[in-house]
Amino acid sequence: xxxxxxxxxxxxxxxxxxxxxxxxxxxxxxxxxxxxxxxxxxxxxxxxxxxxxxxxxxxxxxxxxxxxxxxxxxxxxxxxxxxxxxxxxxxxxxxxxxxxxxxxxxxxxxxxxxxxxxxxxxxxxxxxxxxxxxxxxxxxxxxxxxxxxxxxxxxxxxxxxxxxxxxxxxxxxxxxxxxxxxxxxxxxxxxxxxxxxxxxxxxxxxxxxxxxxxxxxxxxxxxxxxxxxxxxxxxxxxxxxxxxxxxxxxxxxxxxxxxxxxxxxxxxxxxxxxxxxxxxxxxxxxxxxxxxxxxxxxxxxxxxxxxxxxxxxxxxxxxxxxxxxxxxxxxxxxxxxxxxxxx
Amino acid sequence: xxxxxxxxxxxxxxxxxxxxxxxxxxxxxxxxxxxxxxxxxxxxxxxxxxxxxxxxxxxxxxxxxxxxxxxxxxxxxxxxxxxxxxxxxxxxxxxxxxxxxxxxxxxxxxxxxxxxxxxxxxxxxxxxxxxxxxxxxxxxxxxxxxxxxxxxxxxxxxxxxxxxxxxxxxxxxxxxxxxxxxxxxx
Numbered sequence: 001x002x003x004x005x006x007x008x009x010x011x012x013x014x015x016x017x018x019x020x021x022x023x024x025x026x027x028x029x030x031x032x033x034x035x036x037x038x039x040x041x042x043x044x045x046x047x048x049x050x051x052x053x054x055x056x057x058x059x060x061x062x063x064x065x066x067x068x069x070x071x072x073x074x075x076x077x078x079x080x081x082x083x084x085x086x087x088x089x090x091x092x093x094x095x096x097x098x099x100x101x102x103x104x105x106x107x108x109x110x111x112x113x114x115x116x117x118x119x120x121x122x123x124x125x126x127x128x129x130x131x132x133x134x135x136x137x138x139x140x141x142x143x144x145x146x147x148x149x150x151x152x153x154x155x156x157x158x159x160x161x162x163x164x165x166x167x168x169x170x171x172x173x174x175x176x177x178x179x180x181x182x183x184x185x186x187x188x189x190x191x192x193x194x195x196x197x198x199x200x201x202x203x204x205x206x207x208x209x210x211x212x213x214x215x216x217x218x219x220x221x222x223x224x225x226x227x228x229x230x231x232x233x234x235x236x237x238x239x240x241x242x243x244x245x246x247x248x249x250x251x252x253x254x255x256x257x258x259x260x261x262x263x264x265x266x267x268x269x270x271x272x273x274x275x276x277x278x279x280x281x282x283x284x285x286x287x288x289x290x291x292x293x294x295x296x297x298x299x300x301x302x303x304x305x306x307x308x309x310x311x312x313x314x315x316x317x318x319x320x321x322x323x324x325x326x327x328x329x330x331x332x333x334x335x336x337x338x339x340x341x342x343x
Numbered sequence: 344x345x346x347x348x349x350x351x352x353x354x355x356x357x358x359x360x361x362x363x364x365x366x367x368x369x370x371x372x373x374x375x376x377x378x379x380x381x382x383x384x385x386x387x388x389x390x391x392x393x394x395x396x397x398x399x400x401x402x403x404x405x406x407x408x409x410x411x412x413x414x415x416x417x418x419x420x421x422x423x424x425x426x427x428x429x430x431x432x433x434x435x436x437x438x439x440x441x442x443x444x445x446x447x448x449x450x451x452x453x454x455x456x457x458x459x460x461x462x463x464x465x466x467x468x469x470x471x472x473x474x475x476x477x478x479x480x481x482x483x484x485x486x487x488x489x490x491x492x493x494x495x496x497x498x499x500x501x502x503x504x505x506x507x508x509x510x511x512x513x514x515x516x517x518x519x520x521x522x523x524x525x526x527x528x529x
Binding site: 032040041042050065067070071072078082 | 406409410
């Protein structure tokens with residue numbers, strides 16, 4: 001008789017709890033979640049977003065469907081402005097926006113968003129930037145680069161991109177003999193320029209090196225000499241098989257460290273997902289936890305591995321805190337950082 | 344009583360498992376297509392968004408994603424380029440007429456979908472399917488796009504985003520532009 005009594009009690013508790021659980025599930029049931037991308041289809045943004053979204057919706061109560069919406073333009077500013085000012089705030093709009101937004105907000109100013117009010121959902125991977133040099137330069141480490149008489153010529157897509165910022169820091173703060181040629185349309189074009197001997201270096205996201213130029217690494221055509229981010233990745237070795245240094249660790253004083261932290265923060269923000277400001281807090285909480293569950297989902301991890309995607313997750317709370325800290329960098333340091341970049 | 348309850352709970356669990364597996368299988372099978380629409384502040388971007396939503400609500404095995412582009416010329420270029428091409432595009436009849444012969448050979452006309460700024464808006468499709476997708480699967484997907492867009496329920500969804508939506512064959516417009524009409528649209 002006792003077990004039956006227990007079951008009846010359980011049923012009663014379930015009946016009481018049911019409306020709450022169903023409430024959460026009901027909201028997304030039969031809904032379509034739109035993932036807005038600040039880039040076009042086919043690149044790293046798209047690959048990460050589609051892979052994450054495909055599995056994320058399984059972890060959102062009510063299991064909604066999803067579609068992607070590509071909004072490239074102005075280095076991701078267009079999509080950010082749309083998400084911040086126009087997109088509906090009901091939890092059906094998510095975004096994979098540029099990792100540069102917090103740094104842009106503080107360094108450029110006059111932007112149409114405030115990342116402190118965006119609702120971050122989580123980060124799938126960092127965008128640790130790795131400086132690679134072409135093998136014929138004879139440079140195998142940062143020390144070699146510091147002694148090099150011939151300048152290392154970096155290819156860059158523009159002054160606001162990390163492939164410009166990293167070599168600019170190396171030249172103006174660490175005193176490396178570096179030149180930057182800006183104006184390449186993208187990563188693929190710079191890689192081609194490397195192979196053709198037009199340039200001899202490129203700073204790019206480690207995940208992008210692995211997925212799009214893995215062959216150059218495998219064949220020893222490019223050598224890693226330094227990495228840029230807030231945390232050191234241990235698996236990135238230089239031409240002597242030693243761990244590459246983190247530029248942040250080379251700061252000579254607290255001010256330099258703060259500036260380097262600001263300039264490297266985009267690497268930490270990485271492959272991030274967010275929702276528009278004003279989205280109900282309880283829905284954001286659900287989305288954050290669904291994101292966390294996705295990052296541990298064996299099916300997601302297997303697919304990411306198959307697609308050669310690096311997964312280094314961080315929670316929405318960590319991301320929100322990091323983005324806010326970047327935006328709150330003291331004004332005198334921001335001024336110094338701008339001067340360093342020639343902005 | 345207890346036995347009956349356990350039996351019922353087991354049946355419920357099996358049903359839940361089967362239902363979930365079914366959902367996942369259908370998600371995995373969806374062929375993802377990208378439609379180049381237009382400027383994100385223009386009306387055709389709204390049409391692209393509506394098309395995207397309609398593909399999920401009323402389509403089977405396909406999903407259309409909206410891509411905010413720079414308009415006609417950009418759409419035609421992206422639809423006909425070798426790498427990372429889009430699959431569908433919304434273009435004006437005047438814009439389509441300006442495509443070169445090589446570009447026209449790489450695309451087919453699907454439907455006329457309405458009017459914008461006094462010109463007919465046409466939906467065109469890339470002849471070559473996405474990498475790794477068989478010709479037969481791509482042809483089925485294109486046929487499904489046509490079916491979805493002719494569905495009155497889809498029209499209601501798309502009109503919510505772009506009031507100019509009105510589907511017709513567009514045969515004369517495609518002929519005038521020198522673009523073949525896709526088999527699925529005939």
